[in-house]
Amino acid sequence: MTRLRCVHLCDDFALGGVAKGLSVYAHPDLAAQIDSQVLPADPRQRLAPRLATDIIFTHFPPSWQALPFLASLRLRNPAARLIHIEHSYTGAWEAAKVANPRRFRTMLRLACRLFDEVVAVSHGQARWLRAATGLKADKLQVLHPWSGSQQLDRVALPTIAPERPLVLGAFGRFSEQKGFDTLIDAMAQLDPARFSLLLGGFGADDAALRAQAAGLPHVHFVGKVGDVPEFLSRCDVIVVPSRWEAFGQVVAEAKLAGRAVLVADVDGMPEQVGDAGVIADCSTAETLAAAMAALPAQPLAAMGIAGRQIMLTAERERIAAWQALFARHQPVAAA
Incomplete structure (x- = not known):
């Protein structure tokens, strides 16, 4: 098998799921098969670079402004396979943020025609992408991030004891997407003697969220979560009330740590839950509060164990899926 050269084009290296996901290419089993290089890209430029590589991965979302760059990337690298990893767009995102779905989907269809393959990060996202773009099954693959x-x-x-408050945890970017404003409003409806919240993260909404939580003694801000295992060790249940979420790396991390999860019924999160937690309507403070209030009656310890069990084979399965992708794109030997 030929050792493949791969270039990953990214326009955002901020801490988050995309940046975390790039680490998969350094996995020993993949590093033995590919030479991988991550390069910055500005999709607003009209002229894409020429790259001496077998596969070009794009990790930025398509847009009308990026179409000339993508077309140029295709034309200037005719021998390379072009694969897009869609980290951002989802059905819930489209419903919340797109004023003209027909125009948006036209752009997506045009962009997808330029790629040899499109990778969705969840089955929920893939179902929406297929409906939005008409991509055939053999051109649209699902690879869960690792x-x-x-x-x-x-x-x-966790040791869950009824004589103390149930410790709920949530962490991520402080932005509209994550739904932490709804979570704080939901906490205002819960008894501080029965529930507390550890909220980790940082971002543009930091001041607004802290102001919203003023007067709530059971909501505690812990700042940027640099040590994820340490943070999760302090929590009994992890709540992920995102308004949209292509995959939801937090869900996978919580399951690895043996924590039950409560996740919003959007995009790629429900498919991760299984017996590891609860899928809930997190669109309003009232529905989220009701779901959290019911948590003490759930078999939380068993859910945490089930989540960790689910994740036992995750690494092997996800690396094998990447290996299969690289095998599909091996150069065809000349006759």
Whole structure:
């Protein structure tokens, strides 16, 4: 099998799911098969670079402004396979943020025609992409992200005791997407003697969220979460109330740590849950509060164990899926 040269074009290296996901290409089993290089790209430029590589991955969302760059990338690299990893767009995102779905979907269809393959990060996202673009099954693949175990599988399982408040945890960027404003409003409806919230993260909405939580003694801000295992070790249940979420790396991390999860019924998160937690309507503070209020009656310890069990084969399965992708795009030998 030929050792493949791969270039990954990214326009955003901020901390988050995309940046975490790039670490998968350094996995020993993949590094033995490919030479991988991550390069910055500005899709607003009309002229794409010529790249001496077998496969070009794009990790930025298509847009009308980016179409000339993508067309140029195709024309200037005719021998390379062009694969797009869609990290951002989802059905819930489209419903919340797109004023003209017909125009948006036209752009997506035009962009997808330029790629040899499109990769969705969840089955929920893939179903929406197929409906939005008409992509055939053989051109649209699903690969769940993998950013390493981070020793989360070594975090001690929680000891849930009815005589103390149930410790809910949530973390991520402080932005509209994550739904932490709804979570804080939901906490205002819960008894501080029965529930507390550890909220980790940072971002543009930091001041607004702190102001919203003023007067709520059971909501505690812990700042940027640099040590994910340590943060999760302090929580009993992880709540992910995102308004849209292509995959939801937090869900996978919580399961690895043996924590039950409560996730919003959007995009790629429900398919991750299984017996590991609860899928809930998180669109309003009232529905989210009701779901959280019912948590003490759930078999939370068993859910945490089930989540960790689900993740036991995740690394092997996801690396095998990447290996299969690279095998599909091996150069055809000349006759």
